[in-house]
Amino acid sequence: MNFLMDASNRSGDVLSVSDLASEESRSTATPMMEQFIEIKANNPDSLLFYRMGDFYELFFQDAVEASRALGITLTKRGQHMGQEIPMCGVPVHAADDYLQKLIASGYRVAVCEQVEDPAEAKKRGSKSVVRRDVVRLVTPGTITEDKLLSPSESNYLMALARIRSGSEPAYALAWIDISTGIFRLAETAESRLLADILRIEPRELILPDTVFHDPDLRAVFDVLGRVAVPQPAVLFDSATAEGRISRYYGVGTLDGFGSFSRAELAAASAAVSYVEKTQLQERPALGIPERESAASTLFIDPATRANLELAKTLSGSRDGSLLKSLDRTMTSGGARLLAERLMSPLTDPERINQRLDSIEVLADQPRFTTDVRDALRRAPDMPRALSRLALGRGGPRDLGAIQAGMRAAAAISALLSGAELSAELTEARDAIAALPGELLARLDATLAEELPLLKRDGGFVREGASAELDEMRALRDQSRRVIAGLQLQYCEETGIKSLKIKHNNVLGYFIEVTAGNAGSMTDTDAGRARFIHRQTMANAMRFTTTELAELETKIANAADRALAIELETFEAMVREVVAEAEAIKAAALALATIDVSAGLAVLAEEQNYTRPTVDRSRMFAIDGGRHPVVEQALRRQAANPFVANGCDLSPPNGEQGGAIWLLTGPNMGGKSTFLRQNALIAIMAQTGSFVPAAAAHIGVVDRLFSRVGASDDLARGRSTFMVEMVETAAILNQATDRSLVILDEIGRGTATFDGLSIAWAAVEHLHEVNRCRGLFATHFHELTVLSEKLVRLSNATMRVKEWDGDVIFLHEVGPGAADRSYGIQVARLAGLPASVVARARDVLAKLEDADRKNPASQLIDDLPLFQVAVRREEAARASSGPSKVEEALKALNPDDMTPREALDALYALKKELSNR
Numbered sequence: 048m049n050f051l052m053d054a055s056n057r058s059g060d061v062l063s064v065s066d067l068a069s070e071e072s073r074s075t076a077t078p079m080m081e082q083f084i085e086i087k088a089n090n091p092d093s094l095l096f097y098r099m100g101d102f103y104e105l106f107f108q109d110a111v112e113a114s115r116a117l118g119i120t121l122t123k124r125g126q127h128m129g130q131e132i133p134m135c136g137v138p139v140h141a142a143d144d145y146l147q148k149l150i151a152s153g154y155r156v157a158v159c160e161q162v163e164d165p166a167e168a169k170k171r172g173s174k175s176v177v178r179r180d181v182v183r184l185v186t187p188g189t190i191t192e193d194k195l196l197s198p199s200e201s202n203y204l205m206a207l208a209r210i211r212s213g214s215e216p217a218y219a220l221a222w223i224d225i226s227t228g229i230f231r232l233a234e235t236a237e238s239r240l241l242a243d244i245l246r247i248e249p250r251e252l253i254l255p256d257t258v259f260h261d262p263d264l265r266a267v268f269d270v271l272g273r274v275a276v277p278q279p280a281v282l283f284d285s286a287t288a289e290g291r292i293s294r295y296y297g298v299g300t301l302d303g304f305g306s307f308s309r310a311e312l313a314a315a316s317a318a319v320s321y322v323e324k325t326q327l328q329e330r331p332a333l334g335i336p337e338r339e340s341a342a343s344t345l346f347i348d349p350a351t352r353a354n355l356e357l358a359k360t361l362s363g364s365r366d367g368s369l370l371k372s373l374d375r376t377m378t379s380g381g382a383r384l385l386a387e388r389l390m391s392p393l394t395d396p397e398r399i400n401q402r403l404d405s406i407e408v409l410a411d412q413p414r415f416t417t418d419v420r421d422a423l424r425r426a427p428d429m430p431r432a433l434s435r436l437a438l439g440r441g442g443p444r445d446l447g448a449i450q451a452g453m454r455a456a457a458a459i460s461a462l463l464s465g466a467e468l469s470a471e472l473t474e475a476r477d478a479i480a481a482l483p484g485e486l487l488a489r490l491d492a493t494l495a496e497e498l499p500l501l502k503r504d505g506g507f508v509r510e511g512a513s514a515e516l517d518e519m520r521a522l523r524d525q526s527r528r529v530i531a532g533l534q535l536q537y538c539e540e541t542g543i544k545s546l547k548i549k550h551n552n553v554l555g556y557f558i559e560v561t562a563g564n565a566g567s568m569t570d571t572d573a574g575r576a577r578f579i580h581r582q583t584m585a586n587a588m589r590f591t592t593t594e595l596a597e598l599e600t601k602i603a604n605a606a607d608r609a610l611a612i613e614l615e616t617f618e619a620m621v622r623e624v625v626a627e628a629e630a631i632k633a634a635a636l637a638l639a640t641i642d643v644s645a646g647l648a649v650l651a652e653e654q655n656y657t658r659p660t661v662d663r664s665r666m667f668a669i670d671g672g673r674h675p676v677v678e679q680a681l682r683r684q685a686a687n688p689f690v691a692n693g694c695d696l697s698p699p700n701g702e703q704g705g706a707i708w709l710l711t712g713p714n715m716g717g718k719s720t721f722l723r724q725n726a727l728i729a730i731m732a733q734t735g736s737f738v739p740a741a742a743a744h745i746g747v748v749d750r751l752f753s754r755v756g757a758s759d760d761l762a763r764g765r766s767t768f769m770v771e772m773v774e775t776a777a778i779l780n781q782a783t784d785r786s787l788v789i790l791d792e793i794g795r796g797t798a799t800f801d802g803l804s805i806a807w808a809a810v811e812h813l814h815e816v817n818r819c820r821g822l823f824a825t826h827f828h829e830l831t832v833l834s835e836k837l838v839r840l841s842n843a844t845m846r847v848k849e850w851d852g853d854v855i856f857l858h859e860v861g862p863g864a865a866d867r868s869y870g871i872q873v874a875r876l877a878g879l880p881a882s883v884v885a886r887a888r889d890v891l892a893k894l895e896d897a898d899r900k901n902p903a904s905q906l907i908d909d910l911p912l913f914q915v916a917v918r919r920e921e922a923a924r925a926s927s928g929p930s931k932v933e934e935a936l937k938a939l940n941p942d943d944m945t946p947r948e949a950l951d952a953l954y955a956l957k958k959e960l961s962n963r
């Protein structure tokens with residue numbers, strides 16, 4: 048993501064980074080330009096926000112790009128090396144809005160401020176020396192600005208390291224949200240890599256440039272686009288990883304952190320180093336890295352994740368997604384945790400049941416749950432406030448957020464103390480109870496009711512918190528009263544009623560009279576001695592007096608001192624809060640857990656969901672299942688209610704593999720909805736949520752695959768059919784006997800017979816080889832004859848009623864096969880011209896007649912099953928022994944041959960082959 052141009056790629060007359068860094072450029076630069084050039088040269092990949100007064104200025108190519116991206120005016124500022132310097136600027140107070148736009152457009156920004164340089168000051172023997180330096184880099188994965196973060200979404204920075212051992216390449220992933228301190232690690236296989244990255248959805252993925260440029264991984268990083276950022280391999284060095292991580296945490300060794308593989312440590316240290324590289328002033332308060340086992344989460348392949356619209360719809364909107372339909376949380380932390388759980392459902396029935404226990408216990412106590420949710424409503428986002436405080440970017444309101452969060456936690460703790468709880472909720476209650484009460488007491492005793500945004504505005508320390516502060520404030524306020532008294536006195540003394548004492552930042556306090564009245568103040572010697580002239584304005588004259596100046600100093604001193612005390616108090620409170628970071632984060636996670644469980648309990652009650660039975664069996668028995676998103680949408684539209692449908696893919700008696708339903712039925716009958724709803728019910732159950740069904744028994748699914756809906760991939764030049772086949776290939780190669788596979792109309796994107804043959808072979812493969820549980824929707828009615836041969840395959844159909852030539856969709860699934868598609872009826876409903884519909888009926892009748900004479904059921908008698916056919920072919924190959932060509936090849940030893948001999952051997956082999 049190098050957005051800035053180098054010398055070989057310069058646009059127009061704008062000097063590039065390397066032009067600027069040249070000898071000629073440096074030797075002719077002004078001191079300010081010299082400083083700029085040095086900083087820019089160190090940050091060539093970022094737009095440089097160069098602080099000048101109340102503005103961040105951008106120069107050269109940065110200015111050109113920023114003005115284009117932000118739609119702001121480009122101006123010129125002098126010349127350098129004979130060329131004009133393009134410039135634009137953004138006001139400091141509005142910088143977050145501009146940063147947001149730039150980050151969203153894929154830029155990174157280096158923020159350069161004036162900083163104290165104590166070392167230089169010492170060298171020069173002066174009190175203080177300031178210079179400009181980059182204080183932080185704003186990149187998509189390292190954002191902490193509140194405005195740039197979505198409250199309900201995590202903001203992960205992820206580092207990826209390659210593991211060199213084993214046959215299949217493997218990877219370690221480390222992901223950090225510096226706005227909450229969450230830090231996780233996992234290992235994953237190459238076949239799962241993209242799925243795992245998409246599950247975690249990092250905003251920025253850093254990886255060694257060698258991996259980034261590996262042609263085998265091209266497809267993975269093409270999908271991720273600009274999220275993937277190559278970094279020098281040295282950042283991922285596993286030999287120094289442990290040292291770098293322990294240095295970050297300020298500990299001698301990583302003992303007590305848990306055990307991590309070398310690759311995990313490499314990824315973790317790259318992530319931590321990148322955080323250090325971007326957050327130059329302070330270290331974010333990261334939690335201890337937690338290890339996640341890839342096998343403990345349900346594998347959802349990338350296409351399925353997109354097609355099932357888990358967090359976003361196919362058009363990219365959050366409305367209409369499963370997450371949006373299930374989210375009843377009250378807090379941002381709860382919303383983030385729910386999203387995370389839904390994106391990574393579990394495979395361990397014990398953990399799933401722990402979550403379900405929490406929902407059940409809350410659903411059984413609705414009054415109590417309402418009280419808990421009311422208390423949660425008052426809990427602000429503690430992790431994000433804590434992160435800003437730790438980074439030195441917090442304000443009084445962040446302390447206030449910790450205080451309010453701790454108060455809400457105390458209220459919830461009191462509510463939970465006598466209640467009947469699940470194991471998970473008991474653990475949450477204990478984490479909340481472990482919050483240090485003294486800290487809350489200190490915050491209560493220190494913070495005022497109303498808190499300003501910025502600490503430099505003061506006024507956030509409550510009265511009574513510090514005797515000295517109270518005294519300074521009294522002095523300041525008293526002096527203000529004295530000024531009011533003085534104004535009255537001067538009015539009387541001079542006889543000028545309109546005389547006012549005013550204040551501005553340049554003059555401080557001054558007396559102001561109209562120009563006409565000024566004469567009467569200075570027409571005597573005494574008057575001139577008393578009222579000292581300061582400034583003449585167009586219509587007014589300004590004066591001061593010795594008393595006023597003295598008072599001014601006193602007020603300024605008192606105000607300065609008061610602010611200094613407040614700032615000291617602020618820093619002390621921040622230190623106290625940050626010292627309790629671990630306890631605060633644990634309590635925040637506990638609150639989020641309670642919020643998620645209470646939200647799902649409320650949802651279950653509101654939508655009439657039931658607790659699924661989840662265990663290690665191979666069952667998949669759903670009674671009266673509904674689609675969670677479509678059901679709510681129909682209710683909102685006050686349309687006909689959703690028709691519930693059961694689905695049973697459990698292994699039939701005595702059978703090892705899962706069952707497959709072959710679903711036929713008319714277009715618009717509800718096949719896709721039925722397929723998706725069963726996948727979503729499995730996901731919800733394994734997330735640990737109640738499900739939209741009258742009853743559900745699900746043996747945990749290890750991998751979920753779907754091929755639903757047609758999607759073109761024109762950007763990569765693949766047709767709809769090609770995409771369909773690539774996705775189908777992935778499913779047939781990867782589904783295990785614990786997997787759930789949902790296939791919708793495989794083979795419809797090509798000629799009928801090709802499509803039918805592919806669908807036929809795919810069903811056989813799923814049944815014989817994958818032995819998974821599956822739903823297969825198809826328009827190829829010919830396939831239904833397969834149920835005669837495949838013991839675990841049964842036919843199901845979407846019921847319709849025919850009435851007066853029209854079809855009525857009942858949306859009911861029943862046993863049996865549809866004998867027709869009703870495509871022509873649906874086409875008629877859609878408004879195809881009547882003549883076309885009539886002609887289509889004639890054609891259909893002819894085709895059906897031809898089919899009756901030569902039905903597909905004949906095939907079933909003539910064709911051996913998949914396994915038998917494959918075995919037969921293998922046997923044929925084995926019995927014929929090695930061919931002549933194979934034997935000749937075996938006899939060759941390339942190391943003993945000259946190039947000429949090798950070429951001759953090649954020709955001989957080719958000839959042998961063509962003779963065969």
Ligand SMILES: Nc1ncnc2c1ncn2[C@@H]1O[C@H](COP(=O)(O)OP(=O)(O)OP(=O)(O)O)[C@@H](O)[C@H]1O
Nearest residue numbers: 677688689690713714715716717718719720721858
């Ligand atoms: N069980 C149901 N209860 C009520 N409405 C339903 C149900 N299932 C589907 N529908 C509605 O019927 C419409 C068609 O459903 P769907 O897209 O699933 O049909 P389909 O059989 O897959 O169609 P096609 O073969 O044309 O893709 C949708 O608008 C959906 O809202």
